[in-house]
Amino acid sequence: MNGKAFTEQTAQIALQQVLAQIEEATNQAGRKPGSVKLLAVSKRFPVPNLLSMADCGQRAFGENYLQEALEKQVSVRDERPDLQLEWHFIGAIQSNKTRPVAENFDWVHTVDREKIASRLNDQRPADAPPLNVCIQVNIDHSESKSGCSPAEAPALALAVSQMPQLRLRGLMAIPAPSDDEAVQRAAFTALRELSVQLKAQLGVDTNADPDLLDTLSMGMTSDLSQAIAEGSTMVRIGTALFGKRSN
Numbered sequence: 001m002n003g004k005a006f007t008e009q010t011a012q013i014a015l016q017q018v019l020a021q022i023e024e025a026t027n028q029a030g031r032k033p034g035s036v037k038l039l040a041v042s043k044r045f046p047v048p049n050l051l052s053m054a055d056c057g058q059r060a061f062g063e064n065y066l067q068e069a070l071e072k073q074v075s076v077r078d079e080r081p082d083l084q085l086e087w088h089f090i091g092a093i094q095s096n097k098t099r100p101v102a103e104n105f106d107w108v109h110t111v112d113r114e115k116i117a118s119r120l121n122d123q124r125p126a127d128a129p130p131l132n133v134c135i136q137v138n139i140d141h142s143e144s145k146s147g148c149s150p151a152e153a154p155a156l157a158l159a160v161s162q163m164p165q166l167r168l169r170g171l172m173a174i175p176a177p178s179d180d181e182a183v184q185r186a187a188f189t190a191l192r193e194l195s196v197q198l199k200a201q202l203g204v205d206t207n208a209d210p211d212l213l214d215t216l217s218m219g220m221t222s223d224l225s226q227a228i229a230e231g232s233t234m235v236r237i238g239t240a241l242f243g244k245r246s247n
């Protein structure tokens, strides 16, 4: 982990740059200011870096590796019991590791099959608020990626929407990187259109249920502006905030 040169000032500069980029893309798309949330992806960076970012006001953090995330949560709680962070799990979920995810996170972005959803629902503590869930969709049919197919999404969304300890917040995708901006944007467009289709199929009434299917988790360091142009409501940013990961 390359934490040494990372100070609160480094964090502040990076955070302001990313927030400015989000604001600019939001304006250019003619969207409402503040309609895109920043998720700081702190995987492979140590707790002090994460805390520097938190001290600049960032509250939502995304982690990919369960063991690493759980250890960081313990350290953060020990060092800063006052600090209320929002933890998002954005890594692959193994079905035998759902319990710690259900118990220790506020959001999960990577639900891609009913078995996982059902286990998370059963294992979410009864006294906790429902776990916020995004369904991960393999939107560009890439071979290496996890995520359900677009065709599987309606049935999975319906199942998740009926699980009382889960809250179906939206869809998430990690399109294959492409130098061709049109190709990259097409994947984001497809995710947005799928979300519109699901809302119609589930009969979502946005007035009655403002937080049901309200989220499009898409956009990373290299493509955040395009994702926002296509309707992203949550960008997941690692490199632009914390620097290059060493592994």
Ligand SMILES: *Cc1c(COP(=O)(O)O)cnc(C)c1O
Binding pocket: 041, 043, 064, 090, 091, 174, 220, 221, 222, 236, 237, 238, 239, 240
């Ligand atoms: C690592 C990761 C990110 C952040 O990627 P950057 O390119 O470093 O911004 C976002 N989402 C997921 C699912 C990731 O694994």
